[in-house]
Structures are given as C-alpha cells and as structure tokens.
Amino acid sequence: MTPRRKNLSADESGQTLVELAVSTILLMTLVFGVIDVSRAIYYLQVMKNLTSEGSSLSSRGTTLAQAAQTVLTDAGTNMNLTTRGCVITSAVFNNGNPSHNLNLTGQAFQGSCSGISSRIGCFPPPSSCGAASLPAEAVAALQANQSLFITEIYYTYAPVTPIGNLLNNINFLPAQLYDAAYY
Numbered sequence: 371m372t373p374r375r376k377n378l379s380a381d382e383s384g385q386t387l388v389e390l391a392v393s394t395i396l397l398m399t400l401v402f403g404v405i406d407v408s409r410a411i412y413y414l415q416v417m418k419n420l421t422s423e424g425s426s427l428s429s430r431g432t433t434l435a436q437a438a439q440t441v442l443t444d445a446g447t448n449m450n451l452t453t454r455g456c457v458i459t460s461a462v463f464n465n466g467n468p469s470h471n472l473n474l475t476g477q478a479f480q481g482s483c484s485g486i487s488s489r490i491g492c493f494p495p496p497s498s499c500g501a502a503s504l505p506a507e508a509v510a511a512l513q514a515n516q517s518l519f520i521t522e523i524y525y526t527y528a529p530v531t532p533i534g535n536l537l538n539n540i541n542f543l544p545a546q547l548y549d550a551a552y553y
Contacts, residue, residue, distance in 0.1 A: 403533045410543055417523045418549050420523060421521040422551045424521030429517075429519045429553040434519075435478040455525040456486045457479060457523055458523075458524075462504065462512070463475045463516075473500065488522060489548075490522065522548070523548070525546065
C-alpha cells in the first residue's frame with residue numbers, strides 16, 4: 371500500500387508562501403543584525419589587545435611615538451586604523467604633591483585623529499600638557515614618583531548590512547568605538 375499525498379488547495383499553498391516570506395524576512399533580519407553586532411564585538415576585542423600592547427611597550431621603554439606607530443601597524447589592513455581610527459599614547463607622572471600630583475608628561479598620536487580629543491587630556495598637545503584626568507582606579511594604583519602609560523584607540527565603526535545601519539541610526543551600535551589600557 372502506498373501512502374497518498376494530500377493535494378494542497380490554492381488557499382493552503384498561498385498561506386505557505388506567506389509564512390515562508392515572513393519567516394525569511396525575520397531570519398535575514400536576525401542574521402544581518404548578528405553579523406554587525408559580532409563585527410563590533412570583534413573590533414572591540416582587537417582594540418583591547420592593541421591598547422594593552424601599546425601601553426606595555428611604553429612601560430618597557432619604547433617611546434610613545436614608536437608605541438603608537440607599532441599599534442597602528444599591528445592593527446593591519448582589516449581595521450585600517452590609519453584612515454578609520456586614532457591611536458594616542460600618553461605618559462602620566464605622579465609627583466607626590468597632593469594638590470597637583472598627576473602630570474601629563476608626554477603624548478603621541480598616529481592615524482586619523484582630526485576632531486578627536488584624548489580622555490586623559492592635552493590632545494591635541496599644546497606646548498605644555500599639565501594635569502591629567504584619570505579614572506579613580508588608575509589614580510589609586512599610581513604611587514608617588516611613578517609613571518603610568520596609557521594607550522587609547524578611537525575607531526570609526528561602519529556597519530556592512532542594512533540592519534546594521536538601522537542599529538547604528540537608533541544608537542544601538544556606536545558610530546565610534548573606544549578602548550584604553552593603563553600600565
């Protein structure tokens with residue numbers, strides 16, 4: 371005995387087509403959203419590694435300018451920090467004076483930094499940098515007569531899918547990514 375196939379009527383086949391269209395739209399929306407959010411998370415992780423590398427290099431005696439250039443080079447062509455980002459390396463010294471103890475003693479930058487200012491202070495550098503602005507955790511860790519080296523990266527994030535553009539327009543995905551490391 372062979373099983374009989376049920377013949378779909380015109381109404382049932384139309385319903386199936388509508389369900390398929392709705393399901394496909396929802397699935398593609400989800401996939402495109404995941405693609406752009408995943409890319410942003412990936413770039414943040416790469417930036418975290420690069421800022422750590424820059425601060426580590428500076429703390430081990432590499433000049434601030436060379437550390438910034440190394441970070442820019444190590445980002446590679448995937449991120450293209452030369453045109454889409456800015457690397458700022460800074461040195462802060464605690465002179466032990468309670469009234470004015472955190473001095474920004476040096477700063478260097480690489481990449482496309484127009485319109486960007488350092489969250490530490492002083493960028494773009496004037497002739498004298500002066501006081502630095504650090505998070506409370508970094509201030510607490512910095513002992514008298516010691517230096518702290520900071521690497522900051524700003525990256526202009528551009529989505530690659532239409533859903534990513536929508537997420538960017540409603541401020542779900544930031545237009546500029548930022549990370550900093552303190553050594």
